[in-house]
Amino acid sequence: xxxxxxxxxxxxSPGGTVTLTxxxxxxxxxxxxxxxxxxxxxxxxxxxxxxxxxNKHSWTPARFxxxxxxxxxxxxLSGVQPEDEAEYYCLLYSAGAWVFxxxxxxxxx
Amino acid sequence: QVQLVESGGGVVQPGGSLxxxxxxxxxxxxxxxxxxxxxxxxxxxxxxxxxxxxxxxQSYADSVKGRFTISRxxxxxxxxxxxxxxxxxxxxxxxxxxxxxxxxxxxxxxxxQGTLVSVSS
Numbered sequence: 505x506x507x508x509x510x511x512x513x514x515x516x517s518p519g520g521t522v523t524l525t526x527x528x529x530x531x532x533x534x535x536x537x538x539x540x541x542x543x544x545x546x547x548x549x550x551x552x553x554x555x556x557x558x559n560k561h562s563w564t565p566a567r568f569x570x571x572x573x574x575x576x577x578x579x580x581l582s583g584v585q586p587e588d589e590a591e592y593y594c595l596l597y598s599a600g601a602w603v604f605x606x607x608x609x610x611x612x613x
Numbered sequence: 614q615v616q617l618v619e620s621g622g623g624v625v626q627p628g629g630s631l632x633x634x635x636x637x638x639x640x641x642x643x644x645x646x647x648x649x650x651x652x653x654x655x656x657x658x659x660x661x662x663x664x665x666x667x668x669x670x671q672s673y674a675d676s677v678k679g680r681f682t683i684s685r686x687x688x689x690x691x692x693x694x695x696x697x698x699x700x701x702x703x704x705x706x707x708x709x710x711x712x713x714x715x716x717x718x719x720x721x722x723x724x725x726q727g728t729l730v731s732v733s734s
Contacts (some may be wrong), residue, residue, distance in 0.1 A: 506674060538719035542658070549656060549727055550650075555713060555720035593658050597719050600672045602648070602660040 505528050506598045510605035515594040515613055516584045524608045525576040526594030532575035539577035541570055544591045586612050614724045615639040617709050622728030629699050635692040635709030642690040646712035649694045651705035699732045
């Protein structure tokens with residue numbers, strides 16, 4: 505089964521920029537993996553941010569962007585706000601199944 | 614507006630069964646694929662099951678294959694997850710999630726608030 509790997513934790517200063525990545529054990533992540541990104545705050549349901557690598561939902565703040573970078577899916581936050589402190593999960597589709605990464609805990613400090 | 618409301622969670626003994634429901638509104642349910650995702654206490658998200666817009670295609674995580682069944686009732690705009698032979702490892706909050714829709718069956722957009730399933734003797 506595919507294993508999806510994310511950074512366990514990252515720290516960023518308010519106003520700064522940070523990039524989270526998502527790698528697949530099967531090789532380079534491409535658009536065919538339909539990479540999605542989700543934000544989850546404590547006690548809340550996940551919220552979808554990015555779909556198919558680089559598409560934003562209508563509610564996704566402009567400071568969030570998705571891309572494919574160096575064989576991985578990437579989520580970049582530019583001009584980080586305190587309310588962006590959360591757990592971030594990526595999701596990849598592969599061979600008829602979906603697999604979440606372990607999540608990245610983003611601290612804004 | 615899109616709403617997904619899960620129900621049916623609760624406490625069940627190991628080996629028991631439970632059926633979860635997800636009531637959908639605010640979109641054309643019959644045109645969208647749907648998913649179940651779970652989250653064990655203090656852990657990350659785990660994809661559980663998928664069903665195509667017309668119910669003809671399903672897929673499951675290895676951890677639940679043969680024990681869980683996903684289904685849908687278009688007349689009631691409701692998604693189901695039948696869970697059998699439950700073990701303590703199935704203890705989690707279960708979320709239903711909607712696929713983006715149209716020709717896009719693979720990406721997620723809306724999520725419900727979840728229902729807690731606790732498997733314990």
